[in-house]
Amino acid sequence: MENLSIDYILRELSSMKIATDVPRCRHCLSKVLQLCSSIVAQDLSPFLPPVVNLMAHSDLLIKKSACLILTKVSECKSELFLLAVNTLLKDIEDSNPTVRALSLHTLCAMKHATFVEHRYSSVVKLLSDPSAYVRRAAVMSVVTMYHDEKSVSKDAVVVNRLYELVRDDDPLVVVNCLTVLEEILESEGGVVLSRKMVGYLVKRLESFTTWGKAYVMKLLQKYKPKSEEEILDLMNVLDPFLDNNCATISLYTLQFFLLLIKDLPDFKDDVFLRCQKMFLGVFTCGNSELISCFLDYLQKEHKPDKNAIQKLFADHYKVVFCKQKEPGYLKIQKLKLLVELIEEENFTAILEELILYSSDRDPQVSICSIGCLKRLVLEWPGVSTQLLKAFHKLLRSERNHVVSNTLQVLVTFSPETLKNLSEVSTQLCLIAQKMSDAEAVVAVLYLIGQFELDNADSLDVIEEFINKFSELDVKVKTQLLMTSFALFCKQPAMFQPILAEVIDLCMHDDDCDLVYQAKCYFSVLHTDAQTAMKIFC
Amino acid sequence: MIGGLFIYNHKGEVLISRVYRDDIGRNAVDAFRVNVIHARQQVRSPVTNIARTSFFHIKRSNIWLAAVTKQNVNAAMVFEFLHKMTDVMAAYFGKVTEENIKNNFVLIYEILDEILDFGYPQNTDTGILKTFITQQGVKSQSKEETSQITSQVTGQIGWRREGIKYRRNELFLDVLESVNLLMSPQGQVLSAHVAGRIVMKSYLSGMPECKFGINDKVLMESKGGKSGQDDTRGGGYVKNTSGLYSKPSSSTKTSIAIDDCQFHQCVKLSKFETEHSISFIPPDGEFELMRYRTTKDISLPFRTIPLVREVGRQKMEVKVVVKSNFKPSLLAQKVEVRIPTPLNTSGVQVICMKGKAKYKASENAIVWKIKRMGGMKECQLSAEIELLNTNDKRKWTRPPISMNFEVPFAPSGFKVRYLKVFEPKLNYSDHDVIKWVRYIGRSGLYETRC
Numbered sequence: 005m006e007n008l009s010i011d012y013i014l015r016e017l018s019s020m021k022i023a024t025d026v027p028r029c030r031h032c033l034s035k036v037l038q039l040c041s042s043i044v045a046q047d048l049s050p051f052l053p054p055v056v057n058l059m060a061h062s063d064l065l066i067k068k069s070a071c072l073i074l075t076k077v078s079e080c081k082s083e084l085f086l087l088a089v090n091t092l093l094k095d096i097e098d099s100n101p102t103v104r105a106l107s108l109h110t111l112c113a114m115k116h117a118t119f120v121e122h123r124y125s126s127v128v129k130l131l132s133d134p135s136a137y138v139r140r141a142a143v144m145s146v147v148t149m150y151h152d153e154k155s156v157s158k159d160a161v162v163v164n165r166l167y168e169l170v171r172d173d174d175p176l177v178v179v180n181c182l183t184v185l186e187e188i189l190e191s192e193g194g195v196v197l198s199r200k201m202v203g204y205l206v207k208r209l210e211s212f213t214t215w216g217k218a219y220v221m222k223l224l225q226k227y228k229p230k231s232e233e234e235i236l237d238l239m240n241v242l243d244p245f246l247d248n249n250c251a252t253i254s255l256y257t258l259q260f261f262l263l264l265i266k267d268l269p270d271f272k273d274d275v276f277l278r279c280q281k282m283f284l285g286v287f288t289c290g291n292s293e294l295i296s297c298f299l300d301y302l303q304k305e306h307k308p309d310k311n312a313i314q315k316l317f318a319d320h321y322k323v324v325f326c327k328q329k330e331p332g333y334l335k336i337q338k339l340k341l342l343v344e345l346i347e348e349e350n351f352t353a354i355l356e357e358l359i360l361y362s363s364d365r366d367p368q369v370s371i372c373s374i375g376c377l378k379r380l381v382l383e384w385p386g387v388s389t390q391l392l393k394a395f396h397k398l399l400r401s402e403r404n405h406v407v408s409n410t411l412q413v414l415v416t417f418s419p420e421t422l423k424n425l426s427e428v429s430t431q432l433c434l435i436a437q438k439m440s441d442a443e444a445v446v447a448v449l450y451l452i453g454q455f456e457l458d459n460a461d462s463l464d465v466i467e468e469f470i471n472k473f474s475e476l477d478v479k480v481k482t483q484l485l486m487t488s489f490a491l492f493c494k495q496p497a498m499f500q501p502i503l504a505e506v507i508d509l510c511m512h513d514d515d516c517d518l519v520y521q522a523k524c525y526f527s528v529l530h531t532d533a534q535t536a537m538k539i540f541c
Numbered sequence: 542m543i544g545g546l547f548i549y550n551h552k553g554e555v556l557i558s559r560v561y562r563d564d565i566g567r568n569a570v571d572a573f574r575v576n577v578i579h580a581r582q583q584v585r586s587p588v589t590n591i592a593r594t595s596f597f598h599i600k601r602s603n604i605w606l607a608a609v610t611k612q613n614v615n616a617a618m619v620f621e622f623l624h625k626m627t628d629v630m631a632a633y634f635g636k637v638t639e640e641n642i643k644n645n646f647v648l649i650y651e652i653l654d655e656i657l658d659f660g661y662p663q664n665t666d667t668g669i670l671k672t673f674i675t676q677q678g679v680k681s682q683s684k685e686e687t688s689q690i691t692s693q694v695t696g697q698i699g700w701r702r703e704g705i706k707y708r709r710n711e712l713f714l715d716v717l718e719s720v721n722l723l724m725s726p727q728g729q730v731l732s733a734h735v736a737g738r739i740v741m742k743s744y745l746s747g748m749p750e751c752k753f754g755i756n757d758k759v760l761m762e763s764k765g766g767k768s769g770q771d772d773t774r775g776g777g778y779v780k781n782t783s784g785l786y787s788k789p790s791s792s793t794k795t796s797i798a799i800d801d802c803q804f805h806q807c808v809k810l811s812k813f814e815t816e817h818s819i820s821f822i823p824p825d826g827e828f829e830l831m832r833y834r835t836t837k838d839i840s841l842p843f844r845t846i847p848l849v850r851e852v853g854r855q856k857m858e859v860k861v862v863v864k865s866n867f868k869p870s871l872l873a874q875k876v877e878v879r880i881p882t883p884l885n886t887s888g889v890q891v892i893c894m895k896g897k898a899k900y901k902a903s904e905n906a907i908v909w910k911i912k913r914m915g916g917m918k919e920c921q922l923s924a925e926i927e928l929l930n931t932n933d934k935r936k937w938t939r940p941p942i943s944m945n946f947e948v949p950f951a952p953s954g955f956k957v958r959y960l961k962v963f964e965p966k967l968n969y970s971d972h973d974v975i976k977w978v979r980y981i982g983r984s985g986l987y988e989t990r991c
Contacts, residue, residue, distance in 0.1 A: 151563060292587075333587075
């Protein structure tokens with residue numbers, strides 16, 4: 005029964021017997037639902053007559069499916085809507101609370117005028133329903149109404165009832181009321197949070213569901229307590245939530261606390277310490293997207309609080325190490341955090357990790373990691389030997405992108421730093437021949453120009469490039485030009501013929517920029533040799 | 542909050558789409574597909590912003606789940622929610638794969654209806670969701686045994702959630718047995734066995750460790766007949782094979798030999814093998830703790846003594862005596878005796894002092910119903926069956942007399958010695974727990990040949 009055509013399903017649903025054959029009916033309705041979600045926009049209006057009939061069926065699943073299909077096909081106009089409205093209004097009086105809630109939802113989801121005129125009275129009626137499940141649905145339907153008719157927010161009956169329902173027994177009803185009030189009273193600044201209300205919510209916080217707790221905590225962030233005593237009271241009561249099972253709740257609580265103690269900076273350290281366990285827990289959970297969110301939060305919100313973060317993770321830096329299977333963006337974020345955590349004790353361990361990531365398969369991760377190594381060079385001048393070894397190792401890597409990335413990062417160092425890394429230069433010539441990536445070649449050429457190399461080798465390299473001149477990328481040609489000038493200025497006798505050849509090739513090149521550059525440099529050299537030496541070396 | 546939820550397969554085809562708010566149009570579905578799933582570069586971030594709409598996605602095996610919103614929403618909460626949603630779906634139908642989603646289409650729509658109302662997360666607890674959702678999950682053939690084994694090995698408890706709290710901590714143990722018998726006309730037991738199940742309904746707070754003690758022979762012998770606490774109500778007279786009645790003294794407790802038993806997933810089998818003790822952390826609510834079978838030393842609640850006399854070719858006289866064989870203070874309920882009659886019966890006259898007996902021609906049997914019968918009692922029924930003339934030379938092979946009944950004790954002799962509850966983290970002890978035990982012995986196939 006896999007590929008049913010629309011006609012077949014339509015015939016099945018319209019047949020008289022379908023209402024009695026429950027499993028077949030369910031199956032047909034599920035097929036219609038599948039059609040609804042398909043990419044190609046199907047015209048589903050021929051389904052409307054049988055679907056409306058089935059809405060009055062006693063089987064709950066058929067009712068649910070029929071109502072759902074009705075909401076999806078709501079763009080069509082039809083007299084059948086009147087029949088549908090009557091069915092829904094009857095169902096609102098049904099004894100089964102699930103049916104009542106379902107019909108209210110469907111009633112409010114439809115935009116057609118026939119539905120709209122009845123929904124206000126139904127919603128108001130069901131806001132006082134004895135069943136909690138129905139009350140929840142009624143509360144959420146208020147929002148649906150509001151999005152259609154903004155005047156609902158001014159309606160005293162509804163708003164007062166919603167405020168009353170905040171004191172309801174059922175925790176979900178309470179949370180729903182708060183969310184709805186927040187939304188419809190947005191223009192007035194949302195729910196009014198008096199001290200009594202806050203006290204009441206904090207007392208009931210335990211009984212809410214996870215999402216309820218998270219939402220209420222976020223809501224509480226709006227509240228500004230009047231006295232320091234009140235702040236401390238609140239913090240004491242809400243303390244257990246800092247270390248909650250659910251990371252979002254802890255995060256919201258943390259935000260709330262930080263808002264509360266804006267004027268009391270001494271508590272900050274303590275607060276962060278309390279959250280430590282939670283943060284560590286987040287890092288070890290398998291949810292990489294969540295970890296990414298938390299890292300983002302730490303980076304953005306706490307740029308000035310580097311010390312605090314360092315203290316948090318100092319002993320547990322291993323938790324931040326990346327796992328093989330994590331997505332690229334997460335590894336990059338973790339790397340950035342790792343660099344912040346480096347201290348004397350953990351230097352070697354973190355360095356090893358960085359070297360490991362530098363040879364990662366993902367080029368983005370690799371370049372970020374090498375960038376971190378560069379930071380280390382700049383910030384920790386005393387440990388340059390280790391770093392040097394690291395760079396050596398990387399340059400010898402078999403993975404081209406690793407070498408290329410290393411070279412690109414080396415290029416960004418200032419000449420003084422480079423002098424410290426002069427041993428790197430020995431490998432440069434070998435690499436130059438290996439590389440095919442334009443950026444890498446540019447980097448190599450630049451480096452060759454910077455270091456005092458064994459002349460024969462560099463001569464060979466340049467000659468090679470001259471032979472391949474026409475195939476080279478423009479950037480490479482430019483760099484070749486610059487390097488030739490630099491080498492010439494260091495060793496005029498040796499490199500004079502090479503320079504002449506390069507200039508000649510460049511001037512006859514297609515790219516006008518290159519031609520211009522060549523002409524320009526030549527004229528500088530020609531006019532004032534001394535100044536030229538200073539410029540190019 | 543969340544404006545819409547979409548589930549795509551690895552090709553980018555939409556499997557499920559549910560829009561909660563009006564500000565999310567159909568083009569959102571396509572936008573995500575084009576920009577993320579079919580994008581050439583690798584995924585940069587789980588959050589994508591396209592035209593003022595934020596797309597939060599998680600990828601599980603080769604299924605993409607995307608939550609879409611136009612409002613300012615906390616990313617961590619959305620991701621936790623998506624994570625929990627996949628947990629809920631997995632609880633219903635195993636791994637989240639394309640095949641499973643397609644098979645459980647309607648179920649997923651029901652779940653989405655319940656857990657997200659107008660884009661706000663509601664209740665995602667699987668236990669509570671089951672009360673609202675009509676469908677059962679359809680699992681495709683997958684490795685479920687390995688997950689069970691893993692949980693036993695790693696000690697992860699998947700059958701009980703944390704943080705359960707009850708004001709009254711109580712538990713109910715139902716020992717449900719089904720006794721099956723085949724007896725010869727002379728009163729000899731040809732075959733008898735009892736199939737039992739222990740169903741426990743626990744309403745306990747926290748994560749309590751329970752220890753269950755029974756009068757299992759192996760255990761009793763290994764402990765040298767030491768007695769444990771007896772929390773049960775009402776012991777019983779046990780009939781031994783010679784027919785004499787003996788009252789169990791306080792030092793010697795009778796034990797039963799269990800032939801084989803099966804336990805619920807939560808019982809720590811390693812402990813059972815080493816110390817022969819049944820130790821577990823119970824799931825909340827009702828569950829079947831163990832199943833067992835015994836064949837020896839069964840105390841048969843009823844003894845049927847039939848007497849059939851054929852008077853010529855036209856008449857048959859049947860006399861059936863039913864003796865109840867248990868403590869007089871106990872009452873058997875819904876006792877029913879079926880006496881089969883020949884096919885050529887024309888009429889039946891029945892006399893019985895207790896209960897009601899009726900001849901049912903359609904079933905070819907006399908059905909004798911006794912509402913209640915006490916222990917150590919005798920009831921009698923006599924019937925005269927008139928037969929039609931028949932040329933049939935064949936003798937009527939008499940089918941056995943069958944019985945149905947329900948007795949408030951365990952015919953196998955199974956006794957719950959103790960059920961101790963330890964919850965070190967919370968402040969209630971074993972004594973604070975209210976324990977109830979009841980024994981229900983039912984008849985399975987209980988036949989006496991005549």
